[in-house]
Amino acid sequence: AQSVTQLGSHVSVSEGALVLLRCNYSSSVPPYLFWYVQYPNQGLQLLLKYTSAATLVKGINGFEAEFKKSETSFHLTKPSAHMSDAAEYFCAVSQFTGGGNKLTFGTGTQLKVEL
Amino acid sequence: EPEVTQTPSHQVTQMGQEVILRCVPISNHLYFYWYRQILGQKVEFLVSFYNNEISEKSEIFDDQFSVERPDGSNFTLKIRSTKLEDSAMYFCASRGTLREEQYFGPGTRLTVT
Numbered sequence A: 001a002q003s004v005t006q007l008g009s010h011v012s013v014s015e016g017a018l019v020l021l022r023c024n025y026s027s028s029v030p031p032y033l034f035w036y037v038q039y040p041n042q043g044l045q046l047l048l049k050y051t052s053a054a055t056l057v058k059g060i061n062g063f064e065a066e067f068k069k070s071e072t073s074f075h076l077t078k079p080s081a082h083m084s085d086a087a088e089y090f091c092a093v094s095q096f097t098g099g100g101n102k103l104t105f106g107t108g109t110q111l112k113v114e115l
Numbered sequence B: 001e002p003e004v005t006q007t008p009s010h011q012v013t014q015m016g017q018e019v020i021l022r023c024v025p026i027s028n029h030l031y032f033y034w035y036r037q038i039l040g041q042k043v044e045f046l047v048s049f050y051n052n053e054i055s056e057k058s059e060i061f062d063d064q065f066s067v068e069r070p071d072g073s074n075f076t077l078k079i080r081s082t083k084l085e086d087s088a089m090y091f092c093a094s095r096g097t098l099r100e101e102q103y104f105g106p107g108t109r110l111t112v113t
Helices: none
Strands: A002-005 A010-014 A019-021 A024-027 A031-038 A044-050 A056-058 A064-068 A073-078 A087-095 A109-114 B005-007 B010-013 B019-024 B031-037 B043-050 B053-057 B065-068 B075-079 B088-095 B108-112
Touching: A002 A087, A010 A019, A019 A109, A024 A031, A024 A073, A024 A087, A031 A064, A031 A073, A044 A056, A044 A064, A044 A073, A073 A087, B005 B088, B010 B019, B019 B031, B019 B088, B019 B108, B043 B065, B043 B075, B075 B088
Parallel strands: A010 A109, B010 B108
Antiparallel strands: A002 A024, A019 A073, A031 A044, A031 A087, A056 A064, A064 A073, A087 A109, B005 B019, B019 B075, B031 B043, B031 B088, B043 B053, B065 B075, B088 B108
8 A cells, every 4th residue: 555645735935945845655665756746737747756766866947855764755845946836746656566556646735936 | 759648638528428538648658547636636546557458446447437548559538427526637647667657648627517
C-alpha cells in the first residue's frame, strides 16, 4: 500500500521568497517519488522525480526536492519564488513491484505568489 | 518532443449516455493509464494497461468502465452509462519503461448533465 500526505492545501509566499511545499509518503517498499505541477486548465507536468539515485533531486524551473528516508519526506523547495510559479503542485508515489505501477497522488498544494 | 494527446478536450453528455474518451500515447510507450480529477479534488488512478490487458484497476473502475487499445496507437476509455458523478477531468498517461515517469496528456473534461 502507498499513500501521500501534502501538508497545507494553500501556501502563499512573496515574490523572491523561499518556496517550501511539504510531502510525506507511506510505502511498503522503496518508493519512487514525483512532483507534478498543474497550471489552470492544463494537464500535469513533471517537475522532478526521485528514483533511488541521488537523494537531492533537481528539476525544472529551479525547483528541487530532497528524499529523506528517515523522515519519509520529499519536500519541494525553490530559493526564490516567481509570479509564474503560481499553480497547483502534486506529490505522487509509485512502487516498482511489477504490474501497473500506478501513481498515488496527494491532495495537492495551491501555491500563490504575491508581489 | 513526443507528447500524449487526448480528444476531445471537452465532452458534454447526458446522464445514461455512453462516452468514449480517446488518447494517443507516445509511440514507443508500453504502459498506459487513465486517471481522473473531480473538480477541486486530487488526481485518482482508474486503470493501468499493459500487453493488451488491464494490469491494475481501482475501485472506481467498475463494470461501467472499459479500456481498449484497438489499433496499436489509440487507447480509449469507455463509460457505458454515464452518471452525474462521472463529471471530471480525465487524464491519459503513458510510460516507456517501469523506471520512467508517466507522461500525461492535457485531459478531457467530461460534463454529465
